[in-house]
Amino acid sequence: MGKIKFIEVASELAAGTRGASLGIGALKTASLNKGSQFFKKYPCLAVPTINDTLFDDVVNPYAKRIPQVRQMLERTCQAVTDTLTEGYFPVVLGGDHSTAAGTMCGIKAALPAMRLGVIWIDAHADLHTPFTTPSGNMHGMPLAMVAGLDNLECAINDPRAETIAEWEAIKNIGLNGPKINPSDIVFISMRDREAPERALVERYGMRNFEVEELRSKGAARIVEESMQALQACDVIYVSFDVDSLDPQISRGTGTPVPGGLTVEEALELNSLFVKQPKVQCWEMVEINPTLDTHNQMAEVAFEILQATVKARSANGQLIGA
16 A cells, blocks of 8 residues: 655745745644644655745746746655655645646656646646746646647747746656646636637647536546546546635635635545545645635645545555555
């Protein structure tokens, strides 16, 4: 059975709003407030961060802090590769969502011969590139990074040569070339995407299970259909961004979007996904306690985290372990 190991990546270099680096601490505060020993039960690796560089000037406006983001992706990649190689199931607790690219690079580096599929539970598509981004915030780019996409057909920006060189380096972290096929991405609760992202979703036939479809079919059916959509994949990674939840639950995330999941729906979805043998890594990101009151989002997220880890602990084999 694959033992669980936490990987903490408290980075917020790629977010547009400050505070996501504090999300892991907020989860631990929620655990302590419940009198829980949860975080003492599992080994943990904390990836060193460079959040102090947030004070530096931005010199790459279409990919803000891209050299520093690349460094964090490389560190995350190595941590995930090592954790999988050691026979653990990685539970990654992140700050902003950009480091998910490092997680996927790490999975692919550890299992290079295996086809990697992605379950992206998120309000956003995160398919922007330096050529299409309206904000320059790189937490909107991780899926394009690992799929090796530039989306020049929808370009609106003219990035600097340094930006492009760093972008090329990011696309080759872990192993050279794309880590996933764009068609091997399944979205759940995605409801906010710009035109360049929409074009990619349509071009590659990426599946998106909207919230209303989930409510009509039920979580178990959505999990079943997601796994069917990725049946050609050998290994699957699940990334859970708390902004997939409806903001009526909490405003404690940087980019809330109305019309999201309930806590119960998110809990059931994630618990069912991690029971699937092909799922070899699970991640939670974008908790921002500075935007919250009474640590509400972290309290909710801790409930989901605890249930998901319990579900995985109950049954789960590591492929290749």
